[in-house]
Amino acid sequence: MTILQTLLPEIILGCGATFFFGCSLFNVTKNLNRFAIGWAVAALLGAVLAMNGHNELFHGAYRVDEFSRFFALFITGGFLVTMVITRRMEGIDKQSLSDLYMFLMISTLGLVMVTAATELLTLFIALEISSYPLYITTSYRKGIGYQFEATAKYLVFGVVSTAVMVYGISYLYGGLGSTFLNDIVIALPAHFHDPLTLVGVILFMAGILYKLAAFPFHFWAPDVYSGAAAEVVAFAASLPKLAAVALLARVGAVFIDFEVLAPAIALLAVLSMTVGNLMALAQTELKRLLAYSAVSHAGYILLGILAASQGGLKPALFYTAVYAVMSLAAFLVAVQLAENDKHDIPLQELNGLWQRAPLLAVVFTIALVSLAGLPPTAGFTGKLMLLTAAWKAGWFWTVAFGVLNSLLGLFVYLNIIRISLVGDKNDNAIQISTTPLLQTTATALGLCLLAFGMYPSGLLGMARKALEALL
Numbered sequence: 001m002t003i004l005q006t007l008l009p010e011i012i013l014g015c016g017a018t019f020f021f022g023c024s025l026f027n028v029t030k031n032l033n034r035f036a037i038g039w040a041v042a043a044l045l046g047a048v049l050a051m052n053g054h055n056e057l058f059h060g061a062y063r064v065d066e067f068s069r070f071f072a073l074f075i076t077g078g079f080l081v082t083m084v085i086t087r088r089m090e091g092i093d094k095q096s097l098s099d100l101y102m103f104l105m106i107s108t109l110g111l112v113m114v115t116a117a118t119e120l121l122t123l124f125i126a127l128e129i130s131s132y133p134l135y136i137t138t139s140y141r142k143g144i145g146y147q148f149e150a151t152a153k154y155l156v157f158g159v160v161s162t163a164v165m166v167y168g169i170s171y172l173y174g175g176l177g178s179t180f181l182n183d184i185v186i187a188l189p190a191h192f193h194d195p196l197t198l199v200g201v202i203l204f205m206a207g208i209l210y211k212l213a214a215f216p217f218h219f220w221a222p223d224v225y226s227g228a229a230a231e232v233v234a235f236a237a238s239l240p241k242l243a244a245v246a247l248l249a250r251v252g253a254v255f256i257d258f259e260v261l262a263p264a265i266a267l268l269a270v271l272s273m274t275v276g277n278l279m280a281l282a283q284t285e286l287k288r289l290l291a292y293s294a295v296s297h298a299g300y301i302l303l304g305i306l307a308a309s310q311g312g313l314k315p316a317l318f319y320t321a322v323y324a325v326m327s328l329a330a331f332l333v334a335v336q337l338a339e340n341d342k343h344d345i346p347l348q349e350l351n352g353l354w355q356r357a358p359l360l361a362v363v364f365t366i367a368l369v370s371l372a373g374l375p376p377t378a379g380f381t382g383k384l385m386l387l388t389a390a391w392k393a394g395w396f397w398t399v400a401f402g403v404l405n406s407l408l409g410l411f412v413y414l415n416i417i418r419i420s421l422v423g424d425k426n427d428n429a430i431q432i433s434t435t436p437l438l439q440t441t442a443t444a445l446g447l448c449l450l451a452f453g454m455y456p457s458g459l460l461g462m463a464r465k466a467l468e469a470l471l
Helices: 008-025 032-049 066-085 094-116 121-138 146-176 181-191 195-211 220-227 229-238 240-253 261-281 286-306 313-337 358-372 378-392 396-422 438-452 457-470
Strands: 056-057 060-062
Touching: 008 032, 008 066, 008 094, 008 195, 032 094, 032 121, 056 378, 060 066, 066 094, 066 240, 066 313, 066 438, 066 457, 094 121, 094 229, 094 240, 094 286, 121 146, 121 229, 121 240, 146 195, 146 220, 181 240, 195 240, 195 286, 220 229, 220 240, 220 261, 220 286, 229 313, 240 261, 240 286, 240 313, 240 457, 261 286, 261 396, 286 313, 286 378, 286 396, 313 358, 313 378, 313 438, 313 457, 358 378, 358 396, 358 438, 378 396, 378 438
Parallel strands: none
Antiparallel strands: 056 060
16 A cells, blocks of 8 residues: 555645635635535545555654544544534624635644654644644634633643643653654663653653643633534544543553553543533533533543553543544534524523424433433443443552442433423424534434444454554
8 A cells, every 4th residue: 555545634634724724825715614624534545545554654653554544534424514514603703704714624634644643843843733733713703702711611622732742742851762653662671760751751641632622621611612613522422532542551650650640531531421410410501511521531531541551542542433433413402403693502501402403302311311322322332331340450549439420410301301392382482493414414323323332343443553563
């Protein structure tokens, strides 16, 4: 397989971003969503064709293998779903659509690059390529003004986390003498008690946990989810999580042998689950509730990183892919309910969803049941495997908290299901009209959650091959 074939996702996304840059220059406003869906389909096909690609570029700083292509497949697939969701786009100025699609495509390109980077500075550059377009697109919402507060908080927290990560890289280079992961793995055993290296690891991991929205680096998430347009949040809530877990699997699993780091990760996992669920219980608005839900699910993913020695990475990859599908399914419905003049989506807007859009109500219910971790959905299968791996690794108290938080999460998600399925339709509720493409996408997401739950072997096999390439 040639270099061009292995880099098809990156090339297509780069060309797509250039195309929309040209659309912005020449004020093209017609059929932009169709173009975006077309480029997303091409990127997904490119990721499929490059699945078995193997190549190293820039002296080994960028590696194309089954691990990076596994994440590229789900990132481009999630990007395609996001482009379908953006067909509505009532909350964003039509003159800004070409810019929005350009920035989202650049961010997707950066996320794909993150999964293939094997050198810390290359990793940092890829992270910035993925992050800064998102800071800009958060402000793309007509009226209200809340989006500017969300943008400011997202930018400030993002810049601080970036500074912390770069500071950590400098310490790692000073302690280990290299920024290449292959060299770090070899040099690390001799530096487990080196304070300089330990500080570098902690600072670097803090930057990654910010991307994952894990406690205590989650403060940006509720305001960004609530203030930004629902279409943009659908992207920000799912795709960056895939890149963050790729980072944790590639880098975090290398550092987990530090005596101090493993207990710290265990504590943050428990706090993420607990704080996320408790705060979600108190919410009366959907997007803000889903933000705290993301915090709690970050805790479950950290259990897989914690149990890396007992095969925890495979269920972590499985659960991350599944979480992206759950999140996209939930936001697909949220976008249909969002109103331009409202800051967020009050939960009472879900009343009568079953009567207004039966298909969306069913898919939304499947997504929430999966988020709650109930069978036969993929969320149940993923949580069970993560808790089993943590138990085998000896982290019994984290498993106990994980089970308790799953029970706590039931109150959060079952309450939303009750409102959407049992609640009476409001007289002032907006009518929901869906296109065949949207209905097909919603059905596909719901079926994926059920299929991955009842027949997880296919996705687990892909995750196993990805990890074999990593190791």
